Amino acid sequence: MTVEPITDDAGNLLGPEAVADPYGFFGALREDDPVHWNERYRSWVITRYADVAAAFRDERFSADRIGPYLEASSRTMDGGLRATFAVLSDWLVFKDPPDHTRLRRLVHRAFTPRAVTRMQERVASIADELIDAFADDGEADLIESFAYPLPAIVIAEMLGVPAEDRDLFKRWSDDLSGLVFGGMEDPNRHRRAVSGMAELVEYLEGLIQRYTAQPEENLITSLVRAREEHDQLSEAEVVATCTLLLFGGHETTTNLIGNGLLALLEHPAERRRLQEDPALTKGAVEEILRFDGPAKAVARLMKDDVVLHGRTLRRGDRVFLVPAAANRDPRQFAEPDRFDVGRGDSSHLGFGFGIHYCLGAPLARLEGTIAIRLLLERLPSLALAAESLDWHPVLLSRGLRRLPVVFGT
């Protein structure tokens, strides 16, 4: 599963062109070679909407890609890396049923549409406070000042993590993201992930101990209770689930908000439509998820042989399903490269489909809707202040490092 970087740039899914414009790069594959074998990463790349949607629902495309790797490599693997992969192997996103079903049932209640609606006022209040902090400056990096802290504070509060510690877990999350999101050209990604995961686990173990001794109304206490009272999950799974919720609870939403704001800044007519009719914002978030969503690709491991478009995907092969290409497939969406906040179509695969449909989707939708509506309302003259954009060079996720803007005060 580990792929050593090679010098030949052909087929580089993380080359500058593919990172800057994955829609052109993967779109070409979608039209010419929809089930593409990529030699550089020794993986299949599937790009058409119908194929990606079908694979999401097909249990032969297994989400459990960490366990087999850990099993095969544990003898040769460094202890720190083994410990990191051991935590990841307990993330429910890397589990197949029945473990996936059991873990998801334990946490899904906190993220249902009804549960999330109750958080609406709090999310808006946090967003307002964040905007207050830079509204008089005339300029800001919207990733640093807004798109990152909003979901980070929300998930921290849900878990019971003190908000003032969010800069700590930002660093640990950044360290982890190269490994989790497929930053395969970064030679230091394993070292950084080991360090980030070790510190994150140590920090969360302290909080778990605290809430075991003094329970409060938060997600960590719920998980501890599930472990202690119902024996529904192991101690390792409590820690792993906390790391997943903290990491997953903000990384993708940061990118949803950041990519969405960028799309609106680059499409002034669509932005004006939203400003004139804020009721369109909910639908605009669906369009952002389709047009430039945070999930560029999703990795799967074949559990059985599958023949697709005349190609045989063998048991054990790695596969990248590419929602970024599927969501621009003209077979599914009319004028797919047009950003249209009134499109009114939420059949995109931005949150996946099937049993691994994003657990946090209702929360991400709420945060995205509130963030965009409030920002456009309070800073109507927002303008992009960057000549070029700096995207995270990772395969699975799509997000900006910075989003510099200027605005009238």
Place this chain on the structure above:
Amino acid sequence: VSRPKRIAIDQDICVGSQTCIAIAPEHVELADGLHTRSRGLPIDDPELVDELVESCPVAAIRAVD
């Protein structure tokens, strides 16, 4: 005593997360390998009806008399 209810699932909205099947396989089943559908049986327990309605990540489930 409240009357037993049934649940209805909007197949156009369902994303097949199958959380509802995990909760109550006796009341929900996979329709076409993709989406879930109600088995149409009356559910005596109002808490179970609530739990099923609330479990859906895209609010595709509603209670019906």
